[in-house]
Amino acid sequence: MYVNKQRNCYTTEKYENLSDQFEKLFPNESFIGDDMLINNCNMHFNVDEDFSNLFNSLALSPIYQQMKWRLHILDYFLEVALKSDGSYVECGVFRGFKSYFLFKRHKDKINSRNKYLFDTFEGIPKKYSDGSPITNDEHRKRSLHEFIINRFAEFDNTHIIKGAVPDSLENVDVTDVSFLHLDMNSWQAEIGALKYFLPRMCKNSIVILDDFGLFSHREQMNHELPFLRARGYRILELPTGQGIIHI
Numbered sequence: 001m002y003v004n005k006q007r008n009c010y011t012t013e014k015y016e017n018l019s020d021q022f023e024k025l026f027p028n029e030s031f032i033g034d035d036m037l038i039n040n041c042n043m044h045f046n047v048d049e050d051f052s053n054l055f056n057s058l059a060l061s062p063i064y065q066q067m068k069w070r071l072h073i074l075d076y077f078l079e080v081a082l083k084s085d086g087s088y089v090e091c092g093v094f095r096g097f098k099s100y101f102l103f104k105r106h107k108d109k110i111n112s113r114n115k116y117l118f119d120t121f122e123g124i125p126k127k128y129s130d131g132s133p134i135t136n137d138e139h140r141k142r143s144l145h146e147f148i149i150n151r152f153a154e155f156d157n158t159h160i161i162k163g164a165v166p167d168s169l170e171n172v173d174v175t176d177v178s179f180l181h182l183d184m185n186s187w188q189a190e191i192g193a194l195k196y197f198l199p200r201m202c203k204n205s206i207v208i209l210d211d212f213g214l215f216s217h218r219e220q221m222n223h224e225l226p227f228l229r230a231r232g233y234r235i236l237e238l239p240t241g242q243g244i245i246h247i
């Protein structure tokens, strides 16, 4: 069992005790992870062998192992997005866990598409961190940029853009996006990215805001919800914390 101390930073102790009891009560039908205690679910993705085998081969530590439901959501919506021609974009890549999983899983269809991976590779910039529960050193790891270049070298048409979003968007021209994943833990950066990408999304494309629904990251929702509503978008909030927008 794993309790994500970083994300659920306000209720960790209670949650930890509760998860212990929960697991004992419902050992076969419950999901414990990503701050969720869920009971009485089939979780068909657990018996999808291709999905599970790939997930298990990549999720090598508890922090990743507890993200299985989140990856199921990403996997489903990427498949939807791949029905439209268009590029893949992720802002907030870190070690590339989610994108690498998705690229492996959908290699046949996604390899020929343009794929853009944006990150400072030096953690959240100070100027965009007000209201975020994440500190700059949290994602500041040595040689992260080189690690990502090597990790994604097996895929064609992958563009790795180092720099702070939205500033780094001034130097690129990305059009026809069918899948946009925003995972920067910074409402300032994500609103900047939305301003740039929303007019560049294809019809029937998908935007996923990784932390939109998390209470611990609620400054993101406080800013992103009015921004999106003012432009006529509705957001599907999921218990994984993800917010989904179908364009």
Ligand SMILES: C[S@@+](CC[C@H](N)C(=O)[O-])C[C@H]1O[C@@H](n2cnc3c(N)ncnc32)[C@H](O)[C@@H]1O
Binding pocket: 091, 092, 093, 094, 095, 096, 097, 098, 099, 118, 119, 120, 121, 122, 123, 124, 125, 128, 139, 163, 164, 165, 166, 183, 184, 185, 186, 189
């Ligand atoms: C939660 S991690 C991303 C996790 C990643 N999607 C995965 O699959 O594991 C957040 C990342 O966002 C990056 N980041 C934060 N603010 C940023 C900004 N303004 N511009 C670019 N990258 C940023 C950090 O450097 C960090 O690597």
